[in-house]
Amino acid sequence: MKAGKDKVVSLHYTLTVDGEKVESSHDREEQLWVLLGHGQLIPGLETALEGREAGEALEVDVAAVDGYGERQEGQVQRMSKKYFPQANRLKPGMVTVLRLKEGGQRAVTVHKVGMSAIDVDLNHPMAGKDLHFDVAIGEVREATEEELKHGHAHPPGSAAH
Ligand SMILES: [Zn+2]
Structure with a gap:
């Protein structure tokens, strides 16, 4: 079966940036399970997996624009320390991770630390x-109806939710 939209793929990956290893699923000893075509992966990786099959290994170069986007100016914001669980x-x-008012969270980079604000x-x-x-692709399978409804993959043994 070929990977593509509405298929579930399990994979091991290592991410390298500027020659340095940033993260690897091998460190967790668990494969990453993703539902393709539902925004679970960055676009460049989705495209690279298209048409691939179980057992294939590939090297993928993803330009910033197909990854986490280009850096944007004017994104530095001053926020009260109370929003940071471990401000000191x-x-x-x-x-660090910032909890958003509307729910969810977001990774941000600390620019400057002041007396009461960051x-x-x-x-x-x-x-x-x-x-x-x-x-390295482990498995490729059809998504279940539940996975399609949720918009993400359910790894084996994951709790009902
Ligand atoms: Zn779910």
Whole structure:
């Protein structure tokens, strides 16, 4: 079966940026399960998986524009320290997670730490970076009706929700 929209794919991946390993599913010893065609992956990776089959290994270069987007100017914002769970531990250059009022969360980069406020860069930490993925495809299967309804893959043994 070939990977494509509405198929579920399991994969191991290693992400390298500027020659340095950033993250790897091997560190978690668990494959990543994704439902294709539902925005679970960055566009460049979705495109690369199209038409691939179980057991294939591929190297994928993703330009920033097909990854986490280009960096945008004017994204530095001053926010009260109360929004940061561990405000006193933060230093410039660190990536931290901000809880959003409308729910959900967002990774931001600390720009400057003041007395009562912190300036953060709202660009995704990987914005503007060219990404290199080593991908090994485990399985390719049809998505279940439930997965299609939820818009994400359900890994084996995942709890009902
Ligand atoms: Zn679900």
